Amino acid sequence: MIILFDLDGTLIDSTEAILESFRVAYETQGDTVPESELIKAEIGHPLDAMFSTLGVAEERVWDYVDAYKMHYRTISCQKTVLLPNAREAVELASQYATLGVVTTKTAKYSIELLEHLGLMQHFEVLVGREDVENPKPHPEPIQKALEALPKGAKKIWMVGDTCMDMLSAKEANVIGIGVTCGYADEVNLINCTDYIHSNALEAVRFIANR
Template identity: 35%
Template structure:
């Protein structure tokens, strides 16, 4: 059965916020765990919700750390964020084909919308499911299921696209097809271990998968 709905993770998938996230994470970790983290080992913190990541650093100060992170992240946001190559053209083409498009992210909804607006992608998406819209974040199926419900989509016709194993597992747990992106900061090999249905070398590869 053909794909009629595509749900996307946002950061690292559609928009390049990698450097922004790394710098915000290093800024926060340096304050609460000085001289313990660098660019390489901070990558393990990227992907899960902030509260899950920070509880391993200083469990009594998680909310405080989140505020420090978000303050830094939002202050520098607009100067760092840009779409990955081919994203705007592909999303526009999918929309023109009548494909339903949604965002499923571990960011809070308002921040996700800001990223979409900065990159001029907001006009193409019918729904944003943010961290503040669910009780259980990816890899739990709830965010994907909520996205499908909002778009009145069938699982057999839905694809979940992301740059992190949480995205692949969330799609699998929700009973939809999944696609990893080869430009993932974690590396394509890390995603392949979780057996996505597709691996996108470029975002344009979606046009060969969707809508046939």
């Protein structure tokens, strides 16, 4: 069995680090910082898409992304925490499945975060934004992760907190499980998948009994 996890809103809470890095990016560019709720509504999308949606002109997006990353890498570890029951979820899942991470965060920073949080040793693969041409909801990130894992798994699951995770799973012929501990609107998430649980631990317990 294989279980793939999203990061933000599924296993970790890096809201403080994300909001602070967005603030620094906008201030560095001499721009007005959007309201926090508008930024939070975009978490889970690639950074360039987030800035575009928030109104940054196409020709300036990557300046904002670079400013964001310069700050984020200095604060991400100390301003990111595991969500409740996330450690227990990963440790339980590792007892009966091969694990991977599929995220739109930068892989380098994601690996550093998971090492800092003491969980990276449980994952056999981590696919981040720079590893693919097409991020979630495209199936490529999941497909890329599965290419690096043992073949022949009877069941493959994707645990995530957004419809992007669920759509990516569906297109990759993987079973999606939505968790409501993250950033997506619960009503929308219900419409994206057949399985909904309150957090990653509940999802992992459900998978164990399937």
